Amino acid sequence: MNGPQAVTKDERRAIGHNIADRLKQVYGDKIKAIGLYGSMARGTDGPYSDIEMLCVLRTEDGEEPIDFSHEWAAGAWKAEVNVYSEEELLKYAKTVEDSWPLSHGAFLTALPLYDPDGFFDDLIAAVQSPDEADFRESIHGILVGEMFEFAGKWRNANAQGPRTYLPYLAMETAQYAAMLIGLHHRTTYSTGAKVIPEAMTLPDRPEGFDALAQLVLSGELSDPDRVFLTCEAFWNGLQAWAEERDYGFTTEQIPF
Structure with a gap:
């Protein structure tokens, strides 16, 4: 393989769902929500676009905040899964930084793949909360x-x-x-x-x-x-x- 190869939108979405299924296997009941962000969430992904995902985990009282990424290239395509504890992601979403117009825009357009508790609505509210x-x-x-x-x-x-x-x-x-x-x-x-x-x-x-x-x-x-x-x-x-x-x-x- 000579770097990224053309992948159709349907193929890329199928890969995203496969990754979501794997996340559920790995993290089990700790999963709060899973979603796409970036070009896939907006429906503007091209043939060589990355797969970008959020994985939000529940945490128990006293547990350390979670903030890390799985990032890998699988031959024809590349994927990144940002894993956050619920509290850590909401805290970050409420901050305003130099790159806020770009970094936080991704949260406003995230596309849920698994969200039984409506977490992504809370994420949007957090982004909109700074004064x-x-x-x-x-x-x-x-x-x-x-x-x-x-x-x-x-x-x-x-x-x-x-x-x-x-x-x-x-x-x-x-x-x-x-x-x-x-x-x-x-x-x-x-x-x-x-x-x-x-x-x-x-x-x-x-x-x-x-x-x-x-x-x-x-x-x-x-x-x-x-x-x-x-x-x-x-x-x-x-x-x-x-x-x-x-x-x-x-x-x-x-x-x-």
């Missing part, structure tokens, strides 16, 4: 931890090299900017392949984002001057956007 303060904290984290740092890196690369680093920085900046926009709107994205295009459809975007996104999506990143100036224009627009929405991310002194 504005949680989202603002993550937005602040991206502005300081990623965007400010990226600006320093592309300015260093432009000033002293290597300028070959600029295309990578532009791609990373566009990706995190899309996450920022998703967090601002509390909106999830359908798949990693569409994060930037879907961000471009949302309202209230920082000025300069669209030009940066279009540059990255076009793949025309060989002109370092153009890449640098596009990143700088986005940075200027981002600062104004953040200030207008009270997402301040700089201080006048050491904050501790």
Whole structure:
């Protein structure tokens, strides 16, 4: 086998059900719920798509939280089963992180294969439970931890090299900017392949984002001057956007 091979949707779903049956054999009465996530859950899987599944386990009082994955390639296809204790998955679903618009979107579209207690409805409610303060904290984290740092890196690369680093920085900046926009709107994205295009459809975007996104999506990143100036224009627009929405991310002194 030379890597992933074409598998039909019906074949992939049959494999998913076989994996679910095996999980029931392995974990028995501890099984709370089993479901598909990702492209299979959305019905958008292609001939070479992975099989991605959630397996949720019941735990007794005093037992350690469970969070691990079975991940393997079986010749023609690859599968990943994320195994969580019920409490651990719900706790994670309630958190807001940098990648929330992508990571938590998978929980909203999960497709149950076994769910006698309606766990996946509880999972959706958990994803929808964070308040504005949680989202603002993550937005602040991206502005300081990623965007400010990226600006320093592309300015260093432009000033002293290597300028070959600029295309990578532009791609990373566009990706995190899309996450920022998703967090601002509390909106999830359908798949990693569409994060930037879907961000471009949302309202209230920082000025300069669209030009940066279009540059990255076009793949025309060989002109370092153009890449640098596009990143700088986005940075200027981002600062104004953040200030207008009270997402301040700089201080006048050491904050501790």
